[in-house]
Every structure is written in structure tokens, then in C-alpha cells.
Amino acid sequence: xxxxxxxxxxxxxxxxxxxxxxxxxxxxxxxxxxxxxxxxxxxxxxxxxxxxxxxxxxxxxxxxxxxxxxxxxxxxxxxxxxxxxxxxxxxxxxxxxxxxxxxxxxxxxxxxxxxxxxxxxxxxxxxxxxxxxxxxxxxxxxxxxxxxxxxxxxxxxxxxxxxxxxxxxx
Ligand code: PRP
Numbered sequence: 001x002x003x004x005x006x007x008x009x010x011x012x013x014x015x016x017x018x019x020x021x022x023x024x025x026x027x028x029x030x031x032x033x034x035x036x037x038x039x040x041x042x043x044x045x046x047x048x049x050x051x052x053x054x055x056x057x058x059x060x061x062x063x064x065x066x067x068x069x070x071x072x073x074x075x076x077x078x079x080x081x082x083x084x085x086x087x088x089x090x091x092x093x094x095x096x097x098x099x100x101x102x103x104x105x106x107x108x109x110x111x112x113x114x115x116x117x118x119x120x121x122x123x124x125x126x127x128x129x130x131x132x133x134x135x136x137x138x139x140x141x142x143x144x145x146x147x148x149x150x151x152x153x154x155x156x157x158x159x160x161x162x163x164x165x166x167x168x169x170x
Pocket of ligand 1: 036094
């Protein structure tokens with residue numbers, strides 16, 4: 001299948017470096033990086049390697065159709081069902097923020113654990129679809145209402161492995 005590339009691998013790498021530096025600049029202590037499965041896995045793995053700040057990795061799964069989230073793998077879940085981020089600095093990583101509901105619900109749930117701080121980063125921001133006033137702390141690319149896939153983002157669970165972001169309806 002031929003893809004129409006919207007953001008190529010080099011552009012993505014540049015944006016990842018820029019976001020990593022911005023996060024580093026505002027981080028004094030180690031961070032608990034909460035990656036939202038599945039889409040954010042590719043971005044997150046590049047991001048943490050581009051950051052100088054020491055990180056601890058946690059994975060959660062979330063659905064934009066359900067209010068809330070469930071922790072992802074048993075390895076990262078504590079017996080008490082928390083992420084164990086009390087008094088820790090948290091960075092939630094998303095591939096895309098659309099209505100903003102997922103990130104907002106996740107942030108509110110994690111807030112209950114009384115972390116020292118919570119910041120959020122999304123590689124792609126689709127502001128036109130935002131339902132409330134929630135915005136990530138750091139955002140990469142801005143798009144309008146295009147359907148995009150690749151670099152973690154799926155099209156019916158396909159193409160997450162592409163090294164670029166493509167557009168389905170150019
Ligand atoms: C996507 C994306 C965010 C959410 C954003 O996940 O990864 O988690 O939607 O939408 P929102 O801002 O409207 O809440 P999706 O449900 O497609 O799951 P996936 O990451 O497993 O592909």
C-alpha cells in the first residue's frame with residue numbers, strides 16, 4: 001500500500017528532540033513516565049531515550065470511550081492497584097490528543113495518588129476536536145481533523161510500525 005506522508009521520520013525525530021529538551025529543562029528530579037497503550041508506545045520509547053532526565057516507566061491502557069483507565073501490565077501494577085506515584089514527578093505520554101477526555105481522565109485519576117507534579121505530553125494535537133479546556137503541557141505537531149496513522153497510531157490496528165505519520169484522506 002502506498003502512504004501519503006504527513007510527518008516524515010526526520011521531522012518526527014526533530015520534534016521528539018525538541019520535546020525532550022523542553023521536558024528536561026523543567027525537570028529537576030527523576031520522572032515517572034506513564035505511557036498510554038497502545039499508540040504512545042513508539043513515541044514514548046523515542047522520547048525517554050532523547051531525554052537526559054532519569055525515568056521510571058509505567059504503562060496504562062485507556063479507552064477514549066470509558067471514563068478512567070486500567071493499569072496495563074501486571075509488572076507495573078502494585079497490589080493496591082495504584083501506580084505508586086505519591087510524591088513523584090509524573091509525565092503522562094500520549095501519541096495524540098483529540099477530545100482530550102482520555103488525558104484529562106487519566107490525569108485526574110493519577111492526581112488522587114498525590115504525586116509531586118503531573119505534566120502531560122502529546123506528539124500530535126488535534127485541537128479542533130477538543131471537548132473541554134484541557135490542553136497538554138507539551139505538544140508537538142498540530143493538525144486539523146485529518147485521520148492519521150503510523151508511528152504508533154493505528155488504522156484498524158494496522159500500521160503502528162511505520163516510521164512516519166501518514167494521512168488517510170489527503
Ligand atoms: C487514542 C489516543 C488517545 C486517545 C485520544 O487512543 O492514543 O489515547 O485516543 O483521544 P481523546 O483525546 O478523544 O480522548 P485509542 O483509543 O485509539 O487507543 P490506542 O492508543 O490503543 O490506539
